[in-house]
Amino acid sequence: NAGVTQTPKFQVLKTGQSMTLQCAQDMNHEYMSWYRQDPGMGLRLIHYSVGAGITDQGEVPNGYNVSRSTTEDFPLRLLSAAPSQTSVYFCASSPGTSGSLYTQYFGPGTRLTVL
């Protein structure tokens, strides 16, 4: 299994541009989530999904959209990039949302810079 994969690994955007960060997992996990991590800070939850067709907001959802049309994929869309969105973005998945099923596997991250 490849686990959780994220593309691209690095990205530079200009203010106002839009883009999609890709996340895929091949473990048939129901739960997927997106976090951002600013320099020297912890992870903050952006959006999450408990299954295909179901998404919900996390701590910092503004400026981001998500969709979950398949179990495998959970893309994160930046609608109009702003310098405040410069961060490292991590995608994670887990088999479920209770007990042992909530063990999350993380991708390697996407490093985004907005100029």
Place this chain on the structure above:
Amino acid sequence: DAKTTQPPSMDCAEGRAANLPCNHSTISGNEYVYWYRQIHSQGPQYIIHGLKNNETNEMASLIITEDRKSSTLILPHATLRDTAVYYCIVRVGDDKIIFGKGTRLHILP
């Protein structure tokens, strides 16, 4: 906000046991405690989780107090490769898992 409290940083001598504390005084009866770590700028890595009983795996041991209001992650023989930020997490709400700022563990040679 995260429902856990951890010291911002700790030091531990190489070869000694590293004991990382976590307070989760508002934890509900059926909520698990999870521990992850993040080495440098990599994605976080799952370590261990528990509900009531103490747990041990190949990476660490987890000691949960009887009232479940605090726990301690134990790395029995710390090495330089254990230098990382360690996160103690409980679930917030129905399906959210929120990371706090964690404890930055420095292993001293």
